[in-house]
Amino acid sequence: MKQEKISEAVVRRLPTYLQLLHELDRRDVETVSSQELGDLLGLNPAQIRKDLAYFGDFGRKGVGYDVQNLIGNIRNILKLNQTINVALVGTGNLGHALCNYNKYSRDNNLKIVAVFDQHPNKIGTQINNLTVQPMSELKQTVEEQYIRIGIITVPDDAAQSVANQFVEAGIEGILNFAPAVLKVPDEIRVHYADFTRELLSLAFYLENERSKTE
Amino acid sequence: MKQEKISEAVVRRLPTYLQLLHELDRRDVETVSSQELGDLLGLNPAQIRKDLAYFGDFGRKGVGYDVQNLIGNIRNILKLNQTINVALVGTGNLGHALCNYNKYSRDNNLKIVAVFDQHPNKIGTQINNLTVQPMSELKQTVEEQYIRIGIITVPDDAAQSVANQFVEAGIEGILNFAPAVLKVPDEIRVHYADFTRELLSLAFYLENERSKTE
DNA sequence: TAGATTGTTAATCGATTAACAATC
DNA sequence: TAGATTGTTAATCGATTAACAATC
Numbered sequence: 296m297k298q299e300k301i302s303e304a305v306v307r308r309l310p311t312y313l314q315l316l317h318e319l320d321r322r323d324v325e326t327v328s329s330q331e332l333g334d335l336l337g338l339n340p341a342q343i344r345k346d347l348a349y350f351g352d353f354g355r356k357g358v359g360y361d362v363q364n365l366i367g368n369i370r371n372i373l374k375l376n377q378t379i380n381v382a383l384v385g386t387g388n389l390g391h392a393l394c395n396y397n398k399y400s401r402d403n404n405l406k407i408v409a410v411f412d413q414h415p416n417k418i419g420t421q422i423n424n425l426t427v428q429p430m431s432e433l434k435q436t437v438e439e440q441y442i443r444i445g446i447i448t449v450p451d452d453a454a455q456s457v458a459n460q461f462v463e464a465g466i467e468g469i470l471n472f473a474p475a476v477l478k479v480p481d482e483i484r485v486h487y488a489d490f491t492r493e494l495l496s497l498a499f500y501l502e503n504e505r506s507k508t509e
Numbered sequence: 510m511k512q513e514k515i516s517e518a519v520v521r522r523l524p525t526y527l528q529l530l531h532e533l534d535r536r537d538v539e540t541v542s543s544q545e546l547g548d549l550l551g552l553n554p555a556q557i558r559k560d561l562a563y564f565g566d567f568g569r570k571g572v573g574y575d576v577q578n579l580i581g582n583i584r585n586i587l588k589l590n591q592t593i594n595v596a597l598v599g600t601g602n603l604g605h606a607l608c609n610y611n612k613y614s615r616d617n618n619l620k621i622v623a624v625f626d627q628h629p630n631k632i633g634t635q636i637n638n639l640t641v642q643p644m645s646e647l648k649q650t651v652e653e654q655y656i657r658i659g660i661i662t663v664p665d666d667a668a669q670s671v672a673n674q675f676v677e678a679g680i681e682g683i684l685n686f687a688p689a690v691l692k693v694p695d696e697i698r699v700h701y702a703d704f705t706r707e708l709l710s711l712a713f714y715l716e717n718e719r720s721k722t723e
Numbered sequence: 724t725a726g727a728t729t730g731t732t733a734a735t736c737g738a739t740t741a742a743c744a745a746t747c
Numbered sequence: 748t749a750g751a752t753t754g755t756t757a758a759t760c761g762a763t764t765a766a767c768a769a770t771c
Contacts, residue, residue, distance in 0.1 A: 304738070310709040314688055328752060336690060340752095341740055348754055356753040357747040374712045388609050392602035393704075405708055443715055444708070468711045470704065474528055476550060484714045490607075490684065490702040494619055494658070495524040497682045498588045500698045501657055518762070542728060554728095555764055562730055570729040571771040 305346050311336060312343070313369045320362050328359035378404040380442045382466070384411045384457045385449035386420075386427055389472055393446060394423045405444070409436045413453065430460065437464035444468045451475040458485075519560045525550060526557070527583045534576050542573035592618040594656045596680070598625045598671045599663035600634075600641055603686055607660060608637045619658070623650050627667065644674065651678035658682045665689040672699075 315335055319327055329347075333340035347353050347360075353368050354360045370376050383390055394407055410425045411433055412418060418429045428436060436442065445461035447454050447469060454473035461469055461483075468484040471477055474491045529549055533541055543554035543561075550557075561567050561579075564586050568574045584590050597604055608621055624639045625647055626632060632643045642650060650656065659675035661668050661683060668687035675683055675697075682698040685691055688705045 302738070306710050306713050307706065309713070310706040311690065313709070314705075315690060318689075330752080339740060341742090341755095342738090344752090344754065345739085352754070354753050355747060356745070357751045359752065372713065373709050374715060374717070375709070379712055379715065388602070388606035392606045395602050405712060444711060467715050470708055470711055472704070475532075476525065476529060484711060486707040486711045488702070488704040488707045490686070492521065492524040492528075493700040493702045494684055495527070495587050495589070496520050497658060497684055497698060497700045498593055498619060499520050499523070499586065501588055501593065501681050503588070516762070544728080553764060555731095555766090556762090558728090558730065559763085566730070568729050569771060570769070571727045573728065 301349055305349060308338075308346055309369055309373060312346075313366065313373070316362055316366045316369070320366060324362055326359045327362055327365075329354070331359070375404055378406060379444060380408045380440050381405055381444045381446060382409045382411065382433070382437060382440075382442045382461075383407050383446040383448065384430070384433070384461075385447060385453075385472075386410060386412045386414075386417050386422060387448060387450075390448040391422060393448065394425065407446070408440050409442060413449070430457075433460055434464040437461075437466060442466065444470065447471045447473055447477075449473055515563055519563060522552075522560055523583055523587060526560075527580065527587070530576055530580045530583070534580060538576055540573045541576055541579075543568070545573075589618055592620060593658060594622045594654050595619055595658045595660060596623045596625065596647070596651060596654075596656045596675075597621050597660040597662065598644070598647070598675075599661060599667075599686075600624060600626045600628075600631050600636060601662060601664075604662040605636060607662065608639065621660070622654050623656060625650075627663070644671075647674055648678040651675075651680060656680065658684065660684045660686070661691075662686045 312332070315332065316327075329340035329343045332338070332343050336343075344354070347365075350372050351368060353365050383393060390410070394410060407425070409428060410422055411428050411430055413430055417427050420427050437445075442464075443466065445457075445466045445468070447457050447461075449457055451473045452475075454471060454475040455477055458469060458471070458477045458479055462479050466483070468486070469477065469479065470486050470488055472488050474489050477485050479485055526546070529546065530541075543557045546552070546557050547554035558568070561574075565582060567579050567582050597607060604624070604626075608624060621639070623642060624636055625642050625644055627644055631641050634641050651659075657680065659671075659680040659682070661671050661675075663671055665687045666689075668685060668689040669691055672683060672685070672691045672693055676693050680697070682700070683691065683693065684700050684702055686702050688703050691699050693699055
């Protein structure tokens with residue numbers, strides 16, 4: 296283990312590793328080699344070893360990695376062993392989907408603990424035990440509940456305004472679902488979960504000129 | 510313009526460019542330089558020029574890029590000027606959200622034209638003018654409706670099975686929302702829109718040890 | 724014309740992969 | 748011990764950035 300700066304590419308692979316390891320664990324696989332992981336993920340085994348080695352010596356020479364042990368280590372790296380509170384703004388379909396989608400609170404400790412909306416007729420309604428709050432309460436709630444991550448699921452034209460309010464409230468990171476580029480201070484990290492980007496770039500790779508009779 | 514192989518990184522930036530250009534167009538901006546685009550997107554202007562130059566000479570020296578003209582060109586590159594039919598499997602919250610979310614059919618021509626679910630009690634229900642169909646009809650519908658892209662919004666343990674059926678039906682690309690790594694033939698392209706990855710990697714960047722009294 | 728900005732080549736930077744000594 | 752596989756260094760590959768001639 297050496298303390299270099301960890302590249303973003305490395306960090307983005309960690310959740311994928313974790314996902315696969317959880318699956319292997321469910322299948323009662325106890326040990327896995329970088330070669331096997333590479334095969335399953337379509338990655339170079341050297342890359343996997345190098346990625347993991349940034350954070351510690353997790354493997355055993357001649358043996359490989361202990362699945363449960365590696366899961367624990369990656370969870371630690373990603374800070375999933377502590378509870379991280381999350382706020383969500385925008386209770387449209389997508390917001391609802393995310394609130395209900397507790398997959399990400401099953402294995403990790405990221406929890407949506409507050410939900411906000413700008414629409415007066417949404418305020419006060421219940422989503423999954425949470426009462427939709429007005430935007431005016433955002434700052435206070437973020438502070439009181441130690442909320443560290445904000446999720447934005449509002450229409451694109453409202454996204455920047457919500458981001459500003461999150462920043463103002465002292466959030467550390469933003470996950471933005473709106474198809475908009477956000478401007479925030481450098482110390483705030485924004486990740487984009489904008490599926491239109493994925494969908495559009497997918498279209499690029501389609502074959503040209505499929506004859507369509509119509 | 511030169512015909513090299515286009516790297517994935519370049520392709521992934523194109524939707525972002527397009528997004529911003531649409532916004533500039535709405536603000537009646539007629540011309541934009543790579544410098545301005547770079548400022549707005551946090552990218553190096555040389556990179557933007559180089560990205561665009563892969564596909565053609567879209568700019569004018571001493572002037573910049575005509576916004577509407579560049580929009581048209583990028584739309585062409587991404588094949589958004591033809592209608593591309595899309596199928597969706599999984600009518601949970603997320604599936605509903607995507608069906609209703611017609612943002613991506615406002616500016617581009619990717620259209621969800623068929624919806625499927627495995628649950629008997631979902632079949633026959635209506636989502637946005639579309640009748641939920643059983644999985645048994647997937648192959649035939651894909652063929653009849655020239656569906657080229659499949660979206661997967663089922664639970665992770667069902668994702669691979671759905672992917673197999675999409676491949677079998679002759680789909681060209683898959684957008685997978687399930688937190689699972691899919692195995693498909695090389696010629697099928699899979700993009701992941703798995704927000705848990707984004708959320709988990711975001712957690713990595715949080716400050717350590719925020720003292721939480723509780 | 725003078726100023727601005729492209730398209731592109733060359734230089735730099737960073738990330739991936741290969742190779743192998745260490746060792747379980 | 749022999750075989751396997753790590754952790755890590757060195758080599759390669761690719762992507763980003765700088766620089767600048769071409770030209771609007």
